[in-house]
Amino acid sequence: MNYIVFDLEWNQSPGGRYRENPKIPFEILEIGALKLNARRRIIGEFHETIKPLVYRTMNRHTQAVVHMDMEALRQSRTFSPVARSFLEWCGEDYIFVSWGPSDLFELQRNLDYYHIQYRFPKPLLYYDLQKLYSLENLDGKKRPALQEAVEAMGIAQTRRFHAAFDDAWYTAKIMQNMNFKSVQEYKSVDYYHLPESKEEEIYLDFKTYSKYVSMSYPDKETALKDKTVTAIGCNRCNLPVIPRIKWFAGSGGNMYYALVQCPRHGYVKGKIRIRKAQGDEIYIVKTIKPATEADVEDLQSRKAAVKERRHKKLEKEKERKKLKREKTAAATHTPVIGRRGIGRRKKNAQTGEEQAPQA
Ligand SMILES: [Zn+2]
Numbered sequence: 001m002n003y004i005v006f007d008l009e010w011n012q013s014p015g016g017r018y019r020e021n022p023k024i025p026f027e028i029l030e031i032g033a034l035k036l037n038a039r040r041r042i043i044g045e046f047h048e049t050i051k052p053l054v055y056r057t058m059n060r061h062t063q064a065v066v067h068m069d070m071e072a073l074r075q076s077r078t079f080s081p082v083a084r085s086f087l088e089w090c091g092e093d094y095i096f097v098s099w100g101p102s103d104l105f106e107l108q109r110n111l112d113y114y115h116i117q118y119r120f121p122k123p124l125l126y127y128d129l130q131k132l133y134s135l136e137n138l139d140g141k142k143r144p145a146l147q148e149a150v151e152a153m154g155i156a157q158t159r160r161f162h163a164a165f166d167d168a169w170y171t172a173k174i175m176q177n178m179n180f181k182s183v184q185e186y187k188s189v190d191y192y193h194l195p196e197s198k199e200e201e202i203y204l205d206f207k208t209y210s211k212y213v214s215m216s217y218p219d220k221e222t223a224l225k226d227k228t229v230t231a232i233g234c235n236r237c238n239l240p241v242i243p244r245i246k247w248f249a250g251s252g253g254n255m256y257y258a259l260v261q262c263p264r265h266g267y268v269k270g271k272i273r274i275r276k277a278q279g280d281e282i283y284i285v286k287t288i289k290p291a292t293e294a295d296v297e298d299l300q301s302r303k304a305a306v307k308e309r310r311h312k313k314l315e316k317e318k319e320r321k322k323l324k325r326e327k328t329a330a331a332t333h334t335p336v337i338g339r340r341g342i343g344r345r346k347k348n349a350q351t352g353e354e355q356a357p358q359a
Contacts (some may be wrong), residue, residue, distance in 0.1 A: 005097040006033035007167035014057045026296035027054045032165030034172045047165040049076040096126040108192040123202045130182040169229045210235040216281040232270040234262035234289045238268035267291035
């Protein structure tokens with residue numbers, strides 16, 4: 001199998017968000033790629049610039065970064081023929097490699113915009129070299145710029161940055177120079193085409209963790225009601241686990257955490273990320289991995305913090321309501337009536353039923 005190490009340059013609406021075409025917020029202007037064989041030797045090159053059809057002038061932020069001018073681009077072929085040549089050049093048996101996840105996403109969005117047929121596997125797995133580099137050299141979470149990695153690896157900077165072919169070339173050099181085999185297992189899943197049904201949902205098992213990607217849901221409440229979304233077991237065996245901390249929301253509301261205990265492998269933690277799909281829908285990425293003692297403590301304190309925050313919020317709300325009541329009372333010169341008194345006697349206008357006192 002070959003590796004297609006590629007990089008794209010794109011333009012965005014020169015008139016800002018307000019003038020952008022939501023079907024193609026980033027218009028690809030250049031494709032640069034190198035083909036590497038299974039031994040990571042370069043066996044082919046692809047490079048072509050593209051004549052833009054959507055945004056005819058450069059966004060000033062784009063202009064500041066890329067080395068392209070519109071005059072020259074107008075001499076190029078349009079996206080459709082270039083993309084077809086590129087896909088043909090890729091061949092049959094290959095896996096994409098890119099620095100970060102966005103190039104593969106935007107490539108597909110541009111292909112769809114121009115109704116170009118392509119048959120990528122489903123799920124589409126690829127190598128995010130930025131992530132692999134981080135796993136090997138950093139904490140696995142940081143996402144360094146390409147130039148940073150090039151510098152750290154002592155690769156001679158004989159080319160420019162932010163030019164598609166040169167960036168692809170640097171990415172290939174990093175891939176050749178790093179201990180690729182040690183992280184080769186950690187393929188990424190492309191999120192452009194999400195699973196369309198429960199049957200298509202994605203389950204990946206790695207040495208150190210497992211990953212689940214759901215279909216899309218109208219909202220997170222619906223998603224969290226789905227038992228497959230919240231299921232959590234040991235990532236190394238099928239023994240029944242003991243629940244330790246039930247799923248609870250992190251501070252932003254887009255992350256959920258849980259802890260269970262496997263009788264054989266010890267603590268196992270789960271993390272649910274709520275991610276935005278196309279339109280208003282959302283989908284779930286869940287990871288399950290062994291938890292260390294420090295992880296357990298961290299989860300416990302995080303849960304306590306959430307509880308504390310909720311408690312404070314409630315207290316504040318109570319205080320605010322009390323003040324409001326006192327203010328209204330003062331304004332109308334009526335004596336302050338206890339909450340209980342109001343709640344008990346208030347009748348529902350529609351049903352005539354007595355309402356339960358509020359909290
Ligand atoms: Zn286990």
